Amino acid sequence: MSIKRKAALVGIYEHPTRKAEDKSVAQLHAEVAKGALEDAGLTKKDIDGYFCAGDAPGLGPLSMVDYLGLKVRHVDSTDTGGSSYLVHVSHAAQAIAAGKCDIALVTLAGRPRSEGSSGTQPRNYGAATPDGPFEYPYGGATANMYAMVAMRHMHEYGTTAEQLAWIKVAASHHAQHNPHAMLREVVTVQDVLDSPVIADPLHRLDCCVVSDGGGAVIVARPEIAKSLRPPLVNILGTGEAVKGQLGGKVDLTYSAAAWSGPVAFAEAGVKPSDIQYASIYDSFTITVLMQIEDLGFCKKGEGGRFVSDGNLISGTGRLPFNTDGGGLCNNHPANRGGMTKVIEAVRQLRGEAHPKVQVKNCRLALAQGTGGQLGSRHGSATLIMERGE
């Protein structure tokens, strides 16, 4: 069974806050749910499927379905870190295709900025985590676990810090037009190189922002979607994958996107060169580079050249990406950027991105997520969407 054109994205909402000191995480979830329902022209009673991940407070759907006052016949709390919400869209489409629900709500929210979270804090996932005893003493944080991927890429393919910096430069060109973006100043390659090194070889400006906020999307059966506001945004293909250390055969030269991407492209029946806009998870510049290669936008090892000279900037480059400014400049709510990747792709397909960054006649878009730690265990999810009639 394929999910091609079996479901459509009918509602989106990105919370405008970037610092929510006076709001609870549950409240932020409710606010983004409300926003997405208003965007879709639906009411809470229409929702019969609910999806959330580890950012949801309490016991996932048990807490949130009750808090939001929903009555649903399908729930899913798959957690693959920041890629969860792309997985949720895929699972929602599958559930709709299987008749398990008609209109699914996916929410994400968090306040890591107010809570003082940082990508340089070693991650401890608890005493029962099987890898924990072999990793936690070594200070594996987010920044250095991604940095090792960059270091190996440079060693293997000659990728340079300047090339990685171009990814941030492109994101900043887009963010200047987003009034909600945390960082709206256009930066240069030199600005990135001049920013302090956090974890070799990644500079501060190679890292995403830490922000509060959230987002929500609503996925619906096509017959219902056609009765709502146009245009239709159809889901064409999805893929998901998890990659780890392969029993000690560690290989940092490719990510799980090399597995999730081909599945999504095959289901959609399109190829990378057909994609007009791509939302690509940007926890760090290296994250973008790896996914661009692994999705087949260029050959393995050529990502550095591909992203250089503004090739990711809308209007001038071959692959316009993250036109909201992405995680590098706009926001990274709950330290999980997958939701905003879906939202900006839908804006592009609707023609509702900022006019300065809107891709002309955008009919085919991709959203790509990476969650967890690229240098150890991570999830990947690929989502391909079209603008329908």
Add this chain to the structure above:
Amino acid sequence: MLMAPERKLPAPSVGPDNKPFFDAAANGKLLIKQCSACGEHHFYPRPICPHCFSDKTNWVESAGKGAIYSYSVMRRGSPVQYVIAYVTLAEGVTMLTNIVDCDLDAIRIGQAVRVVFKPTEGGPPVPMFAP
């Protein structure tokens, strides 16, 4: 020359399936697992082989020699700078670790390293590597 300063190491949480590893570490030995069904080594150690799913896995002592596969010096956001790394052992498995007792600015991929053991706070020592 910037020597890696001593970092306070949190203790690993020792459980039934990894206790032999940390008991050996306390005696200055690095153990890895080898599967007698498929012959492959694996890391981190598990009772059931992640390659073939056999439960015939045995503890074997590594020679403790390897080469740096990748690394990163944490320059900011930590009380002391330290080097996280993947080291590929001569036996073929790659393990997450730290590079210690060396010049932070002279580390390179491919560099030969050997195991050393460093004390943790209230737990068994853990294997790290030095040039």
